[in-house]
Amino acid sequence: MDDRLTRWTVVAGIGAGALVTGFDPMTGNWLTEASASEVPHDLPWLEGRVRLDDAARAAAADDFGHLVRHRPLAVLEPGSVNDVAVMVGYCREHRVPVAARGQGHATGGQAQVAGGLVVDMGTLHGIDVRDGYAVVQAGALWSDLLRATLPAGLTPPVLTDYLELSIGGTLSAGGLGGTSHRHGAQVDNVIELEVVTGTGERTVCSPARHADLFHAVLAGLGQCAIITSATVRLLPAPTSARRYQLFYPSPTALTADQRRVVREERFDYVEGQVQAAPGGSGHRLYLLEAAAFDGTPADDAGLLGDLSYTRGSEQAEDLTYFDFLNRLAASVEFLKSIGEWARPHPWLNVFLPGTGTDSLVASVIEELRPADIGLSGVVLLYPIPRRRLRAPLLRVPGEELVFLLTLLRTASPGAADPAVMVEANRALYRRVQAAGGTQYPVGTIPTTHADWRRHFGPWWPRLAAAKRAYDPAGILAPGQGVF
Numbered sequence: 001m002d003d004r005l006t007r008w009t010v011v012a013g014i015g016a017g018a019l020v021t022g023f024d025p026m027t028g029n030w031l032t033e034a035s036a037s038e039v040p041h042d043l044p045w046l047e048g049r050v051r052l053d054d055a056a057r058a059a060a061a062d063d064f065g066h067l068v069r070h071r072p073l074a075v076l077e078p079g080s081v082n083d084v085a086v087m088v089g090y091c092r093e094h095r096v097p098v099a100a101r102g103q104g105h106a107t108g109g110q111a112q113v114a115g116g117l118v119v120d121m122g123t124l125h126g127i128d129v130r131d132g133y134a135v136v137q138a139g140a141l142w143s144d145l146l147r148a149t150l151p152a153g154l155t156p157p158v159l160t161d162y163l164e165l166s167i168g169g170t171l172s173a174g175g176l177g178g179t180s181h182r183h184g185a186q187v188d189n190v191i192e193l194e195v196v197t198g199t200g201e202r203t204v205c206s207p208a209r210h211a212d213l214f215h216a217v218l219a220g221l222g223q224c225a226i227i228t229s230a231t232v233r234l235l236p237a238p239t240s241a242r243r244y245q246l247f248y249p250s251p252t253a254l255t256a257d258q259r260r261v262v263r264e265e266r267f268d269y270v271e272g273q274v275q276a277a278p279g280g281s282g283h284r285l286y287l288l289e290a291a292a293f294d295g296t297p298a299d300d301a302g303l304l305g306d307l308s309y310t311r312g313s314e315q316a317e318d319l320t321y322f323d324f325l326n327r328l329a330a331s332v333e334f335l336k337s338i339g340e341w342a343r344p345h346p347w348l349n350v351f352l353p354g355t356g357t358d359s360l361v362a363s364v365i366e367e368l369r370p371a372d373i374g375l376s377g378v379v380l381l382y383p384i385p386r387r388r389l390r391a392p393l394l395r396v397p398g399e400e401l402v403f404l405l406t407l408l409r410t411a412s413p414g415a416a417d418p419a420v421m422v423e424a425n426r427a428l429y430r431r432v433q434a435a436g437g438t439q440y441p442v443g444t445i446p447t448t449h450a451d452w453r454r455h456f457g458p459w460w461p462r463l464a465a466a467k468r469a470y471d472p473a474g475i476l477a478p479g480q481g482v483f
Helices: 053-059 081-094 142-152 167-173 210-219 250-262 300-304 319-324 328-335 355-366 418-434 449-470
Strands: 018-022 027-035 050-053 074-077 098-101 115-119 126-131 133-137 190-197 201-205 226-233 240-248 269-276 286-292 314-318 348-353 377-383 399-407
Touching: 053 074, 074 081, 074 348, 081 098, 081 190, 081 201, 081 226, 098 226, 126 142, 133 142, 142 167, 142 319, 167 226, 190 210, 201 210, 210 226, 210 449, 240 250, 240 300, 240 319, 250 269, 250 286, 250 355, 250 399, 269 328, 314 319, 348 355, 348 418, 355 377, 355 399, 355 418
Parallel strands: 074 115, 098 115
Antiparallel strands: 018 027, 050 074, 126 133, 133 226, 190 201, 190 226, 240 286, 240 314, 269 286, 269 377, 348 399, 377 399
């Protein structure tokens, strides 16, 4: 049997407009072409499959933002890393754009590609936990990795607050969490990568081997290669967490204590949040969420006694380490049950220089109406010492302390139109740029080529050189709009 008969294998059903070209007795699937003019006739043999059905293409034309929709020609579900290499090489030859997709949790079409190939990395999810590190395929989730490491008494140093994100996805952007003030970003805890470059070559890279590629891939937004697996550092895992929630009367009072506890490394986990006060008064509460791991017994007086939170408002609870890290799971299920999870999410994520944070945050909060952020919208503020963030393409202000400000907007019923929220993001990003800040590029901010050159700053020439070397046809990750 001609090996090429396996081309365009469809998982279930036949998409609208597809042409049946045969039947593969080895898989029991019909073989189709999207149209006689669109689809080449010489696809290579694959261990996995290429999907043309409407359901697969529609899913790949959406993401958590539900704002941008670029419909691909096809979706690859790789059966192996070799499938990724073969298809990227094929797409390079035919000038077909390619985007790797993990969980599709970005909000601005970053993992989409019009008329190209989306690589669904979810079928590559192997995990191998070893002594002090783990080799993890890119489609595995951080929750999967955590569940695999905890029985061995180990944990990744940094986890995002929402654990159901893919390894490859967050390493392409940076990966930040409440322990970043101690351990940096997730990209700062990578020992080695296996990638498929834009030429279709499988390559292993590290700080000592193809270092230019290694540094161009971590937080490189998928421009030079697709991450297929990562070797990540692990630490001894705590067993418990004492979680504190402390409320403040103003954002400046909150950030003052954030600066202090981060400087002293008083807590293992530190985050800030802005909440609407109960009763619909329009007032806001400013929350410091912090955690101390494995405190026996917890020293509440020593940890909290000299902080300036509103006395009597503090809350504390003891959780297992896993339950603390997974504490958002119940909230996510609730948001799904009321439909908020499926609404548009015009998110904004920016890094602010420490010296400009108080004035900018105060003005943003003062201007922010409930309709500007939506029913389930959240404002978060993470303090991170600059020295902890070492990956060169994770661009942050040059000051000693930076803050990650996130406006997790949701276009709930009665909230502002999503397009208005997006334009507000763009306007706020201009203010952030003027103040010396940068964006954390997983949100919904219309960004020009000039913005990207400014964003990467002195590292732009190196990224551009790596792009020319490793993706000379320019087929990878067009949804980012970098090149």
